[in-house]
Amino acid sequence: MTSAVEPITAPVGGSISGGGRSRTPGRSVQEIVFPTREQYFEVVRTYRDDGFEMCADLCGVDYLTHLGRTLPDGVPHDRFEVVVNLLSLSAARRVRVRVPIPESDPTVASIFDLYPGTEAMEREAFDLLGIVFLGHPDLTRILLPEDWEGHPLRKDYGVGRVPVQFKDAPGPR
């Protein structure tokens, strides 16, 4: 992080298991970071330089119907979140980076240049949630057909809109 404001680090209502013995409740030390979109890339870069060799997972969450989720002070209750799980093999440690992303402009920097392994994961988040990763080399749909409309994991994506076609069901309108 150069001149950017320090990201908010807080353990909130969740934990990372696998870092400790999951049978002890209350458990493993959790490390969650909430950078802003602008800080995101640099924060991840700092972690990579700190010895987090692998980006284990990247996914998006749509908080449309749960906007009031528990967040530390100063973190905006935006609709989308990109969640990145970084893994340090040398220290056997995980850190979770949660980036709030507003509905009006669902874009965020791609961390492909830091971790080439996020290629497929970012495409998946784009495909299913419509979050655009700027700088991704090939941001196309990965699981759904290319001409698919909409992003199914969004909370306002209709579920079960297509009527099941039984013999006497009304035809398509």
Added chain:
Amino acid sequence: MSESDATPPAGEADDTDAPEPADRSAAHVDTLLAPPLSGDDFLSANPDGEVAGLVAETSEGRQEMFRRGTTDPGQLRREVGAVLRLPEGVVVDPSNIDVEQSDDDTMIINMGPQHPSTHGVLRLMFELDGETVLRTKPVIGYLHTGMEKTAEELTYVQGSTNVTRMDYLSPLHNELVLSLAVEELLGIELPPRAEWIRMLLTELNRVSSHLMWMATNGMDLGSTSMMIYGFREREMVLAFFEKTTGLRMNHNFIRPGGTAADLPDGWEDDVTVICDTVLPRTDEYDELLTGQPLFRQRTESIGRLSAEEALALSLTGPILRSTGVPWDLRRSMPYLRYDEVDFDVIVGTYGDNFDRYSVRLNEIRESIRIIRQVVEKMPAGDYRVQDKKVTPPPRARIDESMEALIHHFKVFTEGFKVPEGEVYTAIESPRGELGCYLVSDGGSKPYRMHIRGPSFVNLQGMPLMMRGGLLADAVAVCSSIDPVMGEVDR
């Protein structure tokens, strides 16, 4: 005197084998992680300067075409990556791009999605120069059924029925990772027996999954006997699963709060028979495959990958271990009771197909070692947590107690509520790190469930492993990744 005698040969040796493996992999990673090239870098390397744009009508619509020499690096990177995939840094390395060569020399062919060697519905696009594979792009999604969306409509009780169908070769691991995540959010502690039962079943599942891999890998490489043997031994494990859980696959046995039932009577004998049969048979596989010159020629130094490349591409499991990184979540970040059993983490050296084969073969032996210890250490006690909110009452109680009936009804209709929060749990599945990111809004259904499928991520290593190899080896490489398409597409 002696020094001057000694130095020249050493210097000579340095000159002759200049591309030393360690150096090469380091250089490779530099290119892998290199920052994007600036336009000048590329233009100075290719001072053609000819601007030509033509539009061609292709089967996929209008496509603008440029001569390679005039394409700017950003576009080249995009085009090269978009059409066929390699880690972009490797592609953009100017020394790797032959601008003189016209596209006519290469051929793009499709393999799959119905090809039997792709282990499901994986489609591969190859760019071939003769028989040499240049670039590859795995195309996935043919088995996508929206399981993550489905999970949001199912309660936590029903959730394990859903996830168990993802990685259908190791269903119990899927159930385990979801259960661990739910239990972490609930903050409940399991009785010891439940954890040991889970360990027993998941290790047996690892054996059956690796046996299945040995079978299909043998078939892909032309050893049909291995296929028969692998299926034969796997059948024993599946028979035990059927006896325990009622089903051969998709068990829905490991559930939030414990397991669905206790182990059947006489399970120790069954498990011991499985161990005593499979272990000596791994030696037979050794004899059949490991020492076989044909098998070795088809696996050794095929699909090589360095540790740095594997880490950069987020590859886990036997693929990462075959490159020499001793990373196994059972050892490094123990869950269940893995810190109380004794086992070795198997690592390879070269990261080629043969190493991946031997890592898996020896993991069968290690799993059997763990299973034997579990049989010895299995404690008595309850197989699920006695929390009326989470686990249904025993069947017998329902007939005599109204409260039990109500609880039973509520658990299976409404499910139980899970406190608000989010959690990431990860376990070591036979294919690598199987993670579950679970978000709860305080209701009885997950707000969001994301599964980090190891096969999905491991597929990214395929283009790099296949690069420069022969098309005939592509099948071997694909097989050695061990992708399960149900998990890739989810």
